[in-house]
Amino acid sequence: MSRVHYCVGVKCDYRLPLGRGNLFSQGKGNRGTMESQDRIMDGDLQTLGLQSILKMLALSGKTGTLFVHSGPETLSISLRKGQLMALHEESYIKSDLLSMLCLINKLDPPRAHAVREASQGNLQVALAMLVERNWMSAEEMQRRLEFAVTQSISHALRWVDGRFSFHRQLVTMESRMQPLDIDSVLLEALRQADEWEEMGEASLTRMTVARWQPEVSNDVRSLGLSQEHIEVLCLANGEVPLQAMAMVLMIPEARVARIMNHLLGLHLIEVVDTALEAELQQDLSNIIIMCQHKLAQRRQNLVPDQHLLGLIETLSQCINGLLIHHGTYAKSLRGRGQLPFTEIVRYLERRFAQPLQVIAKQQYPILETVTFTNGQLDCTEIIYLDKLVKGEKLEEFYWEAVLGLATFLRTVFSTLLNDEVGNSHTGRQLNYVWKAFLTEIDQEIQQYQLYRAHQNTQQIRSRNSETVFQIGQGRSSVPQGDGNLYWSPETQRRSI
Secondary structure (H helix, E strand, O other), X not given: OOOOOOOOOOOOOXXXXXXXXXXXXXXXXXXXXXXXXXXXXXXXXXXXXXXXXXXXXXXXXXXXXXEEEEOOEXXXXXXXXXXXXXXXXXXXXXXXXXXXXXXXXXXXXXXXXXXXXXXXXXXXXXXXXXXXXXXXXXXXXXXXHHHHHHHHHHHHOOOOOOEEEEEOOOOOOOOOOOOEOHHHHHHHHHHHHHHHHHOOOOOOOOOOEEEEOOOOOOOOHHHOOOHXXXXXXXXXXXXXXXXXXXXXXXXXXXXXXXXXXXXXXXXXXXXXXXXXXXXXXHHHHHHHHHHHHHXXXXXXXXXXXXXXXXXXXHHHHHHHHHHHHHHHHOHHHOOXXXXXXXXXXXXXXXXXXXXXXXXXXXXXXXXXHOEEEOOEEEOHHHHOHHHOOXXXXXXXXXXXXXXXXXHHHHHHHHHHHHHHOOOOHHHHHHHHHHHHHHHXXXXXXXXXXXXXXXXXXXXXXHHXXXXXXXXXXXXXXXXXXXXXXXXXXXXXXXXX
């Protein structure tokens, strides 16, 4: 166990034994490496807890920077004459206060966008801009900054393993906050920490992310919930971590956890597995990129029937990619270990075979030739239709297949997205990317529609020309006179 050197007293100094190395290396979390001669106290949290450290520094009226480190998390606390001037927390949680204020109707999205662009992600600057533009009072800004400090210290008070060091050098930290009395901050931080302890073994943590269940509508006012419950539910619609919810609402994290447990019991929200969600999102993105690449390759074929065949193959490959994806990430198949392949196949066919049959029966009969084989769409009969049909009839069948598969593709994606991520922030992001891809499909369809319209126009003109020619030939024996209204100019030229 490391030795801790400290002395309580305004004028006392701290000395470290020679040869003690730096506690923190140069990096993002500690705002720079401190020289060993500037470090006047260090140790581990098991020897001296954060509460005792802060009380001692406050009583001593110390000026400097305290670093507290536990695992991947680091607190940097700036002190001047025993008062807390600024705090920086380095952790995995990154929250967007402006977006959260929009979710609870405290700020309009256009205003939030303007402030975000100008502040470039700096929270202190963003808050100052809100005050300058009279979109937030100076008192509210101070309360929000104070709460963020208290929340971070409350979390760090529960750290058991970790290290700390205090340095004479005052690290510059941007802060618009008025200096805080450490005793007052500790009192509120301890109260918040005690609330977590009272919950016992909680399944929720400050990093827990929840989102709406797919069945939840946008009108949450009709649910008979309290204002805090409604605000937490609104924030869950943006997939905001529990810690960030507490920060924007300025209520203890433990209280937010209790509210979330209540909403979970009402089946209004569900807890998100963030690692699985990231994997799911990446897999769907890869499928979309693959489909875009296939589509770009098929564009090179300018022969109409071959171009349509290429679209059919691209659409079927995209559908099958989505089916493979859903066989891995379907909600009802999660958490059950390695499932037999036959069970996954049965699930996929039960989920998607009927929509395909409905589309075939009501709109595009050509899809009746499409079957499911081992959970995959089998379009073999359409692809090899050129062995049985030729010319314009083949092109007509291909065109109907393209429209039918494009419709089924939309159905498959909509179904799996609703099942896997529901009406959520992630769902909206994926839907935005998907719509961009569908726009490319639509453009291909529109291009062919223009081609068909042009071909039809040409055929009509050709038939009209033939009709006029036949009429002219039939009347060539009639005595011709100047100005005969039944003769076309072309007929008159031929007679001359």
